[in-house]
Amino acid sequence: MISSTSExxxxxxxxxxSVEDQEILHGVNLVVKEGExxxxxxxxxxxxxxxxxxxxxxxxxxxxxxxxxxxxxxILELEPEERARxxxxxxxxxxxxxxxxxxxxxxxxxxxxxxxxxxxxxxDTFEFEDLVKEKLKIVEMDPAFLERSVNEGFSGGEKKRxxxxxxxxxxxxxxxxDETDSGLDIDALRIVASGINRLSQPNxxxxxxxxxxxxxxxxxxxxxxxMADGKIIKTGNKELAIELxxxxxxxxxxxTKEKEMAK
Amino acid sequence: MKSSTTCQExxxxxxxxxxxxxxxxxxxxxxxxxxxxxxxxxxxxxxxxFNKLNSFLSLPTTIxxxxxxxxxxxxxxxRERIIINPNENPILNIDLPNGLEKLSNRxxxxxxGKIVQSTNIKNDISVCLNQATSKxxxxxxxxxxxxxxxxxxIPSIEGKSISTRVFLVIEEGTKLDLLQIFTGNNNSAQNHxxxxxxxxxxxxxxxxISLGEQQKSxxxxxxxxxxxxxxxxxxxxxxxxxxxxxxxxxxIQSEGQASTIIKGLQVTKSKEQIATHSLIRFEGPNGKLDxxxxxxxxxxxxxxxxxxxxxxxxxxKTEAAQLSRNLLLSKRARIDTKPExxxxxxxxxxxxxxxxxxxxxxxxxxxxxxxxxxxxxxxxLLKGYYDEVxxxxxxxxxxxxxxxxxxxxxxx
Numbered sequence: 001m002i003s004s005t006s007e008x009x010x011x012x013x014x015x016x017x018s019v020e021d022q023e024i025l026h027g028v029n030l031v032v033k034e035g036e037x038x039x040x041x042x043x044x045x046x047x048x049x050x051x052x053x054x055x056x057x058x059x060x061x062x063x064x065x066x067x068x069x070x071x072x073x074x075i076l077e078l079e080p081e082e083r084a085r086x087x088x089x090x091x092x093x094x095x096x097x098x099x100x101x102x103x104x105x106x107x108x109x110x111x112x113x114x115x116x117x118x119x120x121x122x123x124d125t126f127e128f129e130d131l132v133k134e135k136l137k138i139v140e141m142d143p144a145f146l147e148r149s150v151n152e153g154f155s156g157g158e159k160k161r162x163x164x165x166x167x168x169x170x171x172x173x174x175x176x177x178d179e180t181d182s183g184l185d186i187d188a189l190r191i192v193a194s195g196i197n198r199l200s201q202p203n204x205x206x207x208x209x210x211x212x213x214x215x216x217x218x219x220x221x222x223x224x225x226x227m228a229d230g231k232i233i234k235t236g237n238k239e240l241a242i243e244l245x246x247x248x249x250x251x252x253x254x255x256t257k258e259k260e261m262a263k
Numbered sequence: 264m265k266s267s268t269t270c271q272e273x274x275x276x277x278x279x280x281x282x283x284x285x286x287x288x289x290x291x292x293x294x295x296x297x298x299x300x301x302x303x304x305x306x307x308x309x310x311x312x313f314n315k316l317n318s319f320l321s322l323p324t325t326i327x328x329x330x331x332x333x334x335x336x337x338x339x340x341x342r343e344r345i346i347i348n349p350n351e352n353p354i355l356n357i358d359l360p361n362g363l364e365k366l367s368n369r370x371x372x373x374x375x376g377k378i379v380q381s382t383n384i385k386n387d388i389s390v391c392l393n394q395a396t397s398k399x400x401x402x403x404x405x406x407x408x409x410x411x412x413x414x415x416x417i418p419s420i421e422g423k424s425i426s427t428r429v430f431l432v433i434e435e436g437t438k439l440d441l442l443q444i445f446t447g448n449n450n451s452a453q454n455h456x457x458x459x460x461x462x463x464x465x466x467x468x469x470x471x472i473s474l475g476e477q478q479k480s481x482x483x484x485x486x487x488x489x490x491x492x493x494x495x496x497x498x499x500x501x502x503x504x505x506x507x508x509x510x511x512x513x514x515i516q517s518e519g520q521a522s523t524i525i526k527g528l529q530v531t532k533s534k535e536q537i538a539t540h541s542l543i544r545f546e547g548p549n550g551k552l553d554x555x556x557x558x559x560x561x562x563x564x565x566x567x568x569x570x571x572x573x574x575x576x577x578x579x580k581t582e583a584a585q586l587s588r589n590l591l592l593s594k595r596a597r598i599d600t601k602p603e604x605x606x607x608x609x610x611x612x613x614x615x616x617x618x619x620x621x622x623x624x625x626x627x628x629x630x631x632x633x634x635x636x637x638x639x640x641x642x643x644l645l646k647g648y649y650d651e652v653x654x655x656x657x658x659x660x661x662x663x664x665x666x667x668x669x670x671x672x673x674x675x
Contacts, residue, residue: 100650
């Protein structure tokens with residue numbers, strides 16, 4: 001889906017960020033263009049989730065320096081809800097349970113917020129039910145989940161399907177999916193992956209944050225990045241993920257050491 | 264307690280004893296002559312805002328008929344609505360439907376005040392306040408062939424203090440959905456005493472919506488319920504918008520083998536103070552209680568919950584659970600919550616717990632990250648928080664717009 005004229009959706013330059021006064025990101029550089037699928041891999045604590053939260057605007061994370069541009073516009077001053085409305089979607093690693101808030105109502109309010117931005121008419125309850133029923137098919141989700149409270153009592157797999165359902169409804173320009181594959185059995189992984197594939201558009205992009213290559217068997221990334229110590233230290237194609245799966249992160253360490261020696 | 268000028272002034276301001284409840288008025292006034300008004304030394308009133316209580320007492324109690332001008336939402340077809348006008352015999356102008364009967368004088372004499380007395384509260388100030396001022400009584404028997412829901416609406420009057428007394432006997436085997444609505448008016452006070460006797464095998468669902476709405480409205484309400492064996496009682500209550508409110512539900516399972524569910528919610532803002540003092544006593548074996556009390560306090564407001572549970576020796580195999588969950592939305596707001604369990608029986612299961620928290624940042628971020636603006640996200644979270652209580656109200660209760668009122672004006 002990539003073409004030479006593809007527009008840049010996300011451009012991150014020398015991003016340094018901290019949480020609770022501890023610097024986690026030490027200069028991340030990343031460019032994502034229309035139609036691209038990027039995978040970010042790395043050990044626990046390498047900064048992958050922090051990067052996703054910083055892009056989405058989580059208030060606990062502080063940007064120390066560097067920039068994040070979305071379609072050429074600086075987004076660091078935007079509130080999380082404003083970022084979401086312009087088309088930045090974060091699929092949570094641990095989707096939050098919100099007792100007492102109906103999933104259907106939540107999905108409708110969220111969808112209408114995005115539609116307003118897209119200058120589309122807001123949907124009333126009935127119109128939304130028709131839309132959501134269509135979208136449920138993408139993730140093979142039981143409509144009964146709409147009647148329950150947001151993520152409350154959902155299994156790990158159901159929560160992740162609910163995330164992809166939100167992605168389907170919000171039609172984001174860029175989706176950052178933080179370990180969407182964790183906690184999924186093989187069937188659920190296939191359903192979620194197929195949902196992500198179906199939702200990929202030539203004018204949108206996806207960043208998959210994952211530990212395992214198995215998700216990348218289902219969704220072929222154009223780029224694979226390896227993160228370590230708050231930086232992207234290596235970028236390659238799908239072969240890099242396969243190599244990583246084979247040799248583990250020791251190969252990354254070796255690579256890093258060699259680079260440092262060369263310096 | 265001690266006599267005070269406020270008390271003397273208040274007693275002097277009351278009209279002479281009159282109406283159906285003349286004797287009761289004398290008893291109530293005697294009490295205050297002897298004991299005076301409550302003070303900080305009275306444990307049950309320790310946290311009460313006495314300036315607000317004094318404002319409550321300062322309002323005149325004499326009411327003209329033309330002063331009642333409240334407008335209410337249209338009632339449902341299957342609901343019998345009774346609007347209580349203070350000072351008037353509430354039954355005078357009502358054609359009672361099938362299954363709803365006026366209690367005879369004998370029945371009233373034999374039973375009135377007994378449920379309240381059985382709670383054995385020392386210095387029962389809230390009750391005496393009502394006794395001293397209530398003139399008329401709504402006393403009804405609900406029979407098992409009453410096939411409607413019952414709605415009792417009590418309006419208030421600007422610049423005035425009103426008192427009402429209600430006594431219901433619900434006949435054996437009856438299933439009843441009862442909704443009570445108290446609405447506050449500008450600078451008004453109200454004082455209610457409700458006694459309900461549930462005969463055996465009665466199932467009563469009782470919704471109580473108490474909305475202050477306007478500036479400087481206050482309310483003191485005592486609800487005394489006696490449950491006979493195999494009866495089921497569920498109480499869902501909301502208190503909101505009062506400058507000063509005090510709610511005292513007291514439930515006695517007189518023979519055991521009954522079940523009680525209480526879900527209460529009080530929401531305060533500005534400088535309001537709302538308190539719930541509940542008492543549940545088991546006087547026989549195999550009783551059950553599930554109690555949840557929720558509070559949300561914002562700005563400079565103050566919420567109080569005091570939850571007593573008494574399980575004497577003869578109440579073996581009692582299963583009681585009490586939980587107090589509170590949301591503190593401002594650093595200057597205050598929440599006091601205190602369980603008081605008095606358990607003598609040895610073969611029982613009684614649990615209690617209390618939490619005070621804030622709206623969860625991660626929940627809020629989740630909603631924001633989906634494009635929902637922070638005002639709407641906060642409303643959704645509050646609605647979610649209220650849900651455990653408000654979801655139990657009948658759909659028709661929504662006509663009173665209480666959900667919107669509960670969310671509006673809350674500043675995080």
